[in-house]
Amino acid sequence: MTKESNPKDFSKHQRIKIHQPDASKADRFNPRNRIYVRAIDGLWSKLRRQMGWVAMSFFLLLPWLPWGDRQAVWFDLSQQKFHVFGLTIWPQDLTLLAALFMIAAFGLFFVTTYLGRVWCGYTCPQTVWTFIFIWFEEKFEGARNKRIKLDQMPWSFDKLWRKTAKHTSWIVVSLLTATTFVSYFVPSRELYIDFITLNASGGIYFWIIFFTIATYGNAGWMREIMCIHMCPYARFQAAMFDKNTYIVGYDSARGETRGPRTRKQDPKEMGLGDCIDCDLCVQVCPTGIDIRNGLQYECINCGACIDACDNTMERMGYDKGLISYTTENKLEGVQQKVLRPKLIGYGVVLTIMVMLFIYASATIAPVRMDVIRDRNSLFRENNQGNTENTFTLKILNKTEQPQEYELSVEGLTNAQWIGPQHVSIEAGEVLTLPVSIAVDPIELKRTITKIDIKITAEIDGNPVEIKQETRFFGG
Numbered sequence: 001m002t003k004e005s006n007p008k009d010f011s012k013h014q015r016i017k018i019h020q021p022d023a024s025k026a027d028r029f030n031p032r033n034r035i036y037v038r039a040i041d042g043l044w045s046k047l048r049r050q051m052g053w054v055a056m057s058f059f060l061l062l063p064w065l066p067w068g069d070r071q072a073v074w075f076d077l078s079q080q081k082f083h084v085f086g087l088t089i090w091p092q093d094l095t096l097l098a099a100l101f102m103i104a105a106f107g108l109f110f111v112t113t114y115l116g117r118v119w120c121g122y123t124c125p126q127t128v129w130t131f132i133f134i135w136f137e138e139k140f141e142g143a144r145n146k147r148i149k150l151d152q153m154p155w156s157f158d159k160l161w162r163k164t165a166k167h168t169s170w171i172v173v174s175l176l177t178a179t180t181f182v183s184y185f186v187p188s189r190e191l192y193i194d195f196i197t198l199n200a201s202g203g204i205y206f207w208i209i210f211f212t213i214a215t216y217g218n219a220g221w222m223r224e225i226m227c228i229h230m231c232p233y234a235r236f237q238a239a240m241f242d243k244n245t246y247i248v249g250y251d252s253a254r255g256e257t258r259g260p261r262t263r264k265q266d267p268k269e270m271g272l273g274d275c276i277d278c279d280l281c282v283q284v285c286p287t288g289i290d291i292r293n294g295l296q297y298e299c300i301n302c303g304a305c306i307d308a309c310d311n312t313m314e315r316m317g318y319d320k321g322l323i324s325y326t327t328e329n330k331l332e333g334v335q336q337k338v339l340r341p342k343l344i345g346y347g348v349v350l351t352i353m354v355m356l357f358i359y360a361s362a363t364i365a366p367v368r369m370d371v372i373r374d375r376n377s378l379f380r381e382n383n384q385g386n387t388e389n390t391f392t393l394k395i396l397n398k399t400e401q402p403q404e405y406e407l408s409v410e411g412l413t414n415a416q417w418i419g420p421q422h423v424s425i426e427a428g429e430v431l432t433l434p435v436s437i438a439v440d441p442i443e444l445k446r447t448i449t450k451i452d453i454k455i456t457a458e459i460d461g462n463p464v465e466i467k468q469e470t471r472f473f474g475g
């Protein structure tokens with residue numbers, strides 16, 4: 001990002017400060033009250049940029065990763081199958097998907113209880129994309145003060161080309177984001193070729209345009225409004241916080257009384273604390289708040305104000321850390337406690353959920369069978385005088401290769417299988433197979449006998465056996 005001047009003389013800096021309405025009190029839906037975020041360099045901003053790069057690269061490259069003859073991550077809605085590398089989740093396995101969402105939720109609760117809203121500040125797509133858009137804004141319109149002046153100026157050729165270039169770059173990023181997002185649902189190669197040659201379906205064009213507008217609107221215009229007014233996480237995160245949760249906090253005991261001074265002046269003689277009231281912590285804040293007013297739900301823990309204040313402290317020759325990642329207990333001088341019941345509780349649930357998920361994914365059956373009894377008659381006597389029950393079998397081959405299956409029945413003595421006992425099913429196909437089972441009535445000890453329909457196969461060199469319990473009527 002383009003860096004603004006780093007004033008050594010803060011009385012000079014005060015002179016170039018341009019008045020903006022107090023963003024924390026102003027109507028955020030009024031475009032006149034938009035926040036002009038000042039770029040800052042520092043430890044946390046660097047970390048946020050690096051994490052943004054990782055998140056962005058992951059998002060952009062994942063749909064291009066092959067896995068066999070398909071995309072590694074592919075949510076195939078038309079076939080109702082979700083492929084995640086070697087794992088294929090069918091509608092019948094949706095509990096696995098639900099478990100995955102629960103793991104993500106408890107992971108977030110655990111991290112939030114310990115580290116506060118670091119998800120929001122460092123990896124949330126809203127934050128990552130907003131900072132990408134701000135980067136383009138800076139490139140074309142200049143640093144914060146220049147942007148404020150540009151917006152106040154009448155239209156000119158200079159203003160026109162800068163605004164056009166900025167919005168064009170935003171639209172290109174939004175379009176790339178939208179096509180990438182859609183390529184998680186439609187194979188990426190096919191999607192890009194069809195999209196460029198104008199052969200894609202109307203549905204695909206609709207979703208790409210929809211997500212382009214959504215990205216452009218959210219990261220370009222809505223920005224902090226999304227975080228403050230629309231994101232449900234911002235609302236319920238307070239329930240996860242306690243006095244040992246890491247927050248971004250201002251050490252008011254050290255900072256107050258705030259006030260301007262030069263490097264050479266002794267603040268103690270002037271009756272001042274370490275805050276020189278330079279306003280930089282407010283100018284760099286993407287949600288436009290003043291952290292010196294205490295913990296506010298608008299704060300996304302991005303650490304930009306820490307970097308701004310640390311830079312100021314360094315220039316003044318003071319100790320860093322007037323604003324820092326801290327906890328309420330630390331600020332009040334109370335002993336910090338890492339292990340506490342809420343954190344342990346989330347950790348235990350998270351560990352159990354992860355272990356269950358690993359077990360369930362490792363033991364996921366590669367074939368599924370449903371046995372449906374004939375509803376028209378419970379049983380009948382056939383030509384040989386045997387008691388016969390009819391069933392419809394629905395067999396789903398959940399693998400990605402054709403498979404051969406053997407069918408049999410257990411639980412009846414000398415049972416006769418009427419219908420094919422050896423079937424082959426294409427990858428991902430469901431075979432509907434009507435079959436009958438007959439038995440000499442002498443062999444039936446009771447009116448209703450519990451039986452198992454068994455399916456066996458050898459899949460990838462491993463024996464597979466599935467049994468489905470049902471009832472045999474007669475006798």
Ligand code: SF4
Pocket residue numbers: 248281284285286287288289290291298299300301302303304305306
């Ligand atoms: S107060 Fe600081 S940490 Fe919180 S959102 Fe603003 S800049 Fe980020």
Ligand code: SF4
Pocket residue numbers: 250255258274275276277278279280281282292308309310312322323
């Ligand atoms: S807290 Fe730090 S950055 Fe904010 S006004 Fe005071 S000295 Fe400046």
